[in-house]
Amino acid sequence: IAGITQAPTSQILAAGRRMTLRCTQDMRHNAMYWYRQDLGLGLRLIHYSNTAGTTGKGEVPDGYSVSRANTDDFPLTLASAVPSQTSVYFCASSDTGNEQFFGPGTRLTVL
Amino acid sequence: GQNIDQPTEMTATEGAIVQINCTYQTSGFNGLFWYQQHAGEAPTFLSYNVLDGLEEKGRFSSFLSRSKGYSYLLLKELQMKDSASYLCAVIDSNYQLIWGAGTKLIIKP
Numbered sequence: 001i002a003g004i005t006q007a008p009t010s011q012i013l014a015a016g017r018r019m020t021l022r023c024t025q026d027m028r029h030n031a032m033y034w035y036r037q038d039l040g041l042g043l044r045l046i047h048y049s050n051t052a053g054t055t056g057k058g059e060v061p062d063g064y065s066v067s068r069a070n071t072d073d074f075p076l077t078l079a080s081a082v083p084s085q086t087s088v089y090f091c092a093s094s095d096t097g098n099e100q101f102f103g104p105g106t107r108l109t110v111l
Numbered sequence: 112g113q114n115i116d117q118p119t120e121m122t123a124t125e126g127a128i129v130q131i132n133c134t135y136q137t138s139g140f141n142g143l144f145w146y147q148q149h150a151g152e153a154p155t156f157l158s159y160n161v162l163d164g165l166e167e168k169g170r171f172s173s174f175l176s177r178s179k180g181y182s183y184l185l186l187k188e189l190q191m192k193d194s195a196s197y198l199c200a201v202i203d204s205n206y207q208l209i210w211g212a213g214t215k216l217i218i219k220p
Contacts, residue, residue, distance in 0.1 A: 033208075040119075042198065042212035043154070058207075090153060099144060100208065102153035 006103035013081050013110050021076045021106050023091030031094050032074040036087040081110045113137045115211035122217045131184045131214045139204020145184045146198040194218045
């Protein structure tokens with residue numbers, strides 16, 4: 001692994017289904033982030049983690065949960081997907097306060 | 112509330128110079144980033160300003176005035192590959208990154 005990876009690349013999901021988006025980084029960054037990006041709205045922070053074992057809520061956390069069991073992994077779970085969660089999801093990591101490095105994104109469509 | 116303003120879209124000609132402005136009102140300030148994002152791709156880091164003044168990096172320069180809550184990104188000798196969205200982001204007092212909606216730059220031959 002080089003940098004930060006996300007899986008899947010894209011997914012079509014029926015409303016009401018549970019879905020976990022995966023994110024893994026190998027840069028040993030303390031902080032990790034999940035964003036959603038919708039046309040005209042820019043990047044909006046869903047959840048973040050400043051260090052392994054801790055998480056925090058961002059601007060738009062409702063309907064999403066995260067965990068940070070170790071430094072490398074930061075999965076994002078949609079417990080019961082709704083169409084308004086159709087978006088492009090980016091995971092990012094950084095040393096706290098420094099530039100963020102982004103994964104390639106997951107394009108999610110909820111029908 | 113916290114707010115970052117950028118123009119939605121700009122058009123420029125190949126070989127020319129373009130300036131993309133960003134104004135911000137945030138709770139505290141611990142630095143400002145510019146990122147580039149090509150369509151369908153992830154944002155990538157361009158520049159970081161924490162002190163007033165101009166930071167130059169090749170064809171790209173970024174300027175900051177903390178007293179005015181203002182920054183700009185200057186792109187010189189524009190190339191077609193510079194067609195992308197440019198995102199301004201500010202680190203607030205809680206060390207959270209506040210993002211602008213981005214400026215879509217269209218380069219014409």
